[in-house]
Amino acid sequence: MKAVRYSQFGDADVLHLEDVAVPVPAAGQVRVRVAATSFNPVDASIRAGGMQGPIPVALPHTPGIDVAGTVDALAPGADQDDDGGARGPVAVGRSVIGFLPMTGAGASAEFALAPADALVAAPTSVDLADAAALPITGLTAWQALFEHGDLQRGQRVLVNGAGGAVGLYAVQLAVAAGAHVIGVAGPRSAERVRAAGAHVVVDRSSLGSSGELAAAVGGPVDLALNLAPVEPQQLTVLVGLVGDGGRLVNTTVWMPAPSDEGRGVRGVDMFVRSNAGQLAELVRRVDAGELRIAVAERVGLADLPALHARAAAGEVSGKVVVVP
Numbered sequence: 001m002k003a004v005r006y007s008q009f010g011d012a013d014v015l016h017l018e019d020v021a022v023p024v025p026a027a028g029q030v031r032v033r034v035a036a037t038s039f040n041p042v043d044a045s046i047r048a049g050g051m052q053g054p055i056p057v058a059l060p061h062t063p064g065i066d067v068a069g070t071v072d073a074l075a076p077g078a079d080q081d082d083d084g085g086a087r088g089p090v091a092v093g094r095s096v097i098g099f100l101p102m103t104g105a106g107a108s109a110e111f112a113l114a115p116a117d118a119l120v121a122a123p124t125s126v127d128l129a130d131a132a133a134l135p136i137t138g139l140t141a142w143q144a145l146f147e148h149g150d151l152q153r154g155q156r157v158l159v160n161g162a163g164g165a166v167g168l169y170a171v172q173l174a175v176a177a178g179a180h181v182i183g184v185a186g187p188r189s190a191e192r193v194r195a196a197g198a199h200v201v202v203d204r205s206s207l208g209s210s211g212e213l214a215a216a217v218g219g220p221v222d223l224a225l226n227l228a229p230v231e232p233q234q235l236t237v238l239v240g241l242v243g244d245g246g247r248l249v250n251t252t253v254w255m256p257a258p259s260d261e262g263r264g265v266r267g268v269d270m271f272v273r274s275n276a277g278q279l280a281e282l283v284r285r286v287d288a289g290e291l292r293i294a295v296a297e298r299v300g301l302a303d304l305p306a307l308h309a310r311a312a313a314g315e316v317s318g319k320v321v322v323v324p
């Protein structure tokens with residue numbers, strides 16, 4: 001089969017489309033015929049070799065942590081859970097999506113192996129390839145808002161990086177939860193943030209100082225999410241916008257989220273984790289028309305090196321799915 005791999009860490013040119021053996025599912029695993037994976041910024045960080053501490057991968061490595069596809073083969077027993085019950089979505093021919101283990105081989109390939117318990121039935125209302133844009137970013141938004149941020153109805157939430165892949169889900173989910181949502185975005189994505197339902201959209205390119213951001217936000221927020229690769233001092237500015245007892249939840253974990261203990265404001269650095277129950281709920285919302293999957297672009301496997309190079313140059317805006 002065709003797969004994109006790299007045998008050394010480095011720039012985008014370490015990625016190569018290669019012929020490799022079709023993988024065989026081991027205990028608890030499912031082989032998925034890949035309809036698509038998606039590009040996540042962490043794919044580039046892993047490829048550059050900067051994540052070997054938290055996410056150690058063995059070389060050669062195939063990137064691509066999201067998967068959407070069709071169940072192709074199962075290890076014996078993979079269709080049953082620990083109590084012997086049937087794992088509904090895990091049957092040959094079923095359309096599934098999932099968040100693959102970040103240290104294992106990814107889905108930039110014609111076939112990928114997935115733990116059976118990470119897979120859920122794919123949404124039926126969108127193209128299967130586009131559904132690869134949901135798992136990691138949707139779960140990150142969900143866990144940032146509701147697990148780490150403890151968002152409650154009626155609260156004010158600031159989403160920094162609202163026009164990114166995680167941000168657009170966070171805005172939609174927070175609005176649906178009854179929060180007042182303020183999205184901070186650049187001009188290229190401001191319209192997407194508005195369309196996602198943000199009550200206020202702040203154009204970050206128009207801000208000359210932190211005071212202008214505070215004025216645009218218009219008072220303390222209960223929760224701030226940082227979903228953007230900002231400078232550390234901008235995280236400190238965000239803490240200052242959170243009211244007493246509130247939280248700053250940060251996904252760009254290479255910069256620790258500051259706290260303001262005197263005011264009871266807690267900075268939380270989060271790592272997304274696979275959660276099939278949460279992912280199934282996101283799928284339900286997609287099919288109910290309550291959550292929109294936005295895909296900016298589709299590229300083929302052979303174009304993955306060029307996509308990584310464009311991302312490094314800041315030329316990728318919005319979610320890209322990668323189809324074999």
Ligand SMILES: NC(=O)c1ccc[n+]([C@@H]2O[C@H](COP(=O)([O-])OP(=O)(O)OC[C@H]3O[C@@H](n4cnc5c(N)ncnc54)[C@H](OP(=O)(O)O)[C@@H]3O)[C@@H](O)[C@H]2O)c1
Nearest residue numbers: 041140161163164165166185186189227228251270271272
């Ligand atoms: N810790 C975890 O578990 C976890 C999980 C998922 C993602 N992440 C990280 O979270 C971040 C967001 O992920 P993503 O998939 O949404 O990435 P993405 O689609 O690339 O979005 C990032 C957004 O950040 C915005 N941005 C860039 N520089 C900014 C700045 N100085 N100030 C404000 N906004 C800025 C961009 O906004 P404009 O388009 O408006 O210019 C872009 O929309 C990435 O850094 C990713 O690595 C972490």
